[in-house]
Amino acid sequence: MNKPTSSERDELQSLYQQAKQKHRMPAALKRQLLAECEARDKRPASWRSWWQLSQLVVGCAAMLLLLSWMPWSPTSDFYQIEVAASSDYRQVQYHRLAEPRSVLTQQAAREDRLQQLWQRQQEQLQRGQAIHTRTALLQQHESNWQLTMCDELQLNLSKELVAQLQLGQSIQPYGSQWVELELAATGQVLAIRATEQVLHCPQNKAGRASFGSGLAG
Amino acid sequence: MLSIPLSWAGTLCPDQLMQHYQKTGASKWLDGLIQHCGDDLYHFILRQSDPALAQDICQQTWLKVMEKRHSFRADSRFKTWLFSIARNALLDELKRQQRWQSLICPDELAHPESQGLAVCPVARQQRFEQALRLLPFLQREALMLQLEGFSVGQISSITNELDETVKSRLRYARRFLQARLGEQNE
Structure with a gap:
């Protein structure tokens, strides 16, 4: 048989469409299907949506757990260094520890958390970055410590930070003394040890003498 | 996407409607799909069965569309998918009712005598529908x-057949209809 001509196709198409007009889908069936669809749409939880919801919940819980135990990076704001201008020093820095991001409300739990964060950060700093030492003069003002390196740099450490630092036993609880600082490349203080070394400063702009002259030993 | 008003749904083609329905499951998109394809599907199944079975198969088919909307591939044509589901459901039901063997017969069995008569439009329509009924299942389906x-x-x-098989069925079906409707259709 040859391919159907266009007139034959049109004829059959026309007859077919007319035949279809007489046999439409029953309206009751349409209504029934739409009602079923609406019911499914409103149904709060099919097994699929429960599964998706449970996946979401598990995912969020895992993420929270991961975040809560993730080591703080050295650039995180846990160990904060604020820089201030000063006429006496080229730079003045204030070092302090931020409150741990935690929902823990009990003091003991908060301190434990702080300790964990500190240790992780220290491990990271000591493992991943170059550490250098510097000699400084330590002066204690109540619970805050001040470390000065001639007129170049003054570091002010908060009491929370001092409490966490590795302090040599020879550090005196009061007065002034020469110490050796262990510093990370990004400036965080890692340890403070007493030293016999004295820092000889050049004459500063105010004409003050070097530190060495003002201290015994 | 969710904010598309219902009136817009009428302007979308079935494939676009299905994409919306697949994403949202909202009944307005299914409504649009039924408006577009519901009558076509019902008529197709009805011609291959009877009103009760056609309703049943159509219901099963649309329920499967609801259940399996996530398995619809966006690159395929919705109407092809819909008719495939319906056709499989119909064959399963016919086999279950042991009506399948009686409906199929070799393609070459459809050899009507030529009518060759000029008839009025109403009679032509009746003759067409009668001829369609007389066609073997597979030829009628293809046509x-x-x-x-x-x-x-x-x-x-849709029919899981080779193109050549489909072409052959179409050829036989058209020849049959041509003979029933008369040569004036040429």
């Missing part, structure tokens, strides 16, 4: 799918 606008490739996909 109706083609008259529904499916290509040979799409009919092959």
Whole structure:
């Protein structure tokens, strides 16, 4: 048989469409299907949506757990260094520890958390970055410590930070003394040890003498 | 997407409606799909069965569309998918009712005598419908799918047959109809 001509196709198409007009889908069936669809749409939880919801919940819980135990990076704001201008020093820095991001409300739990964060950060700093030492003069003002390196740099450490630092036993609880600082490349203080070394400063702009002259030993 | 008003749904083609329905599951998109394809599907199944079975198969088919909307592939044509589901459901039901063997017969069995008579439009319509009923199941199926606008490739996909098989069925079906309706159709 040859391919159907266009007139034959049109004829059959026309007859077919007319035949279809007489046999439409029953309206009751349409209504029934739409009602079923609406019911499914409103149904709060099919097994699929429960599964998706449970996946979401598990995912969020895992993420929270991961975040809560993730080591703080050295650039995180846990160990904060604020820089201030000063006429006496080229730079003045204030070092302090931020409150741990935690929902823990009990003091003991908060301190434990702080300790964990500190240790992780220290491990990271000591493992991943170059550490250098510097000699400084330590002066204690109540619970805050001040470390000065001639007129170049003054570091002010908060009491929370001092409490966490590795302090040599020879550090005196009061007065002034020469110490050796262990510093990370990004400036965080890692340890403070007493030293016999004295820092000889050049004459500063105010004409003050070097530190060495003002201290015994 | 969710904010598309219902009136817009009427302007979308079935494939676009299905994409919306697949994403949202909202009944307005299914409503649009039923408006577009519901009558075509019902008529296709009805011609291959009876009103009670056609309703049952259509219901099963649309319920499967609801259940399996996530398995619809966006690159396929919705109407082809819909008719495939319906056709499989119909064959399963016919086999279950042991009506399948009696409905199929070799393609070459459809050899009507030529009518060759000029008839009025109403009579022609009746003759067409009668001829359609007389066609063997597989030939009728192929022809109706083609008259529904499916290509040979799409009919092959719906019926799980080779293109050549589909073409052969179409050829026999058209020859049969041509003979029943008379030579004046040429």
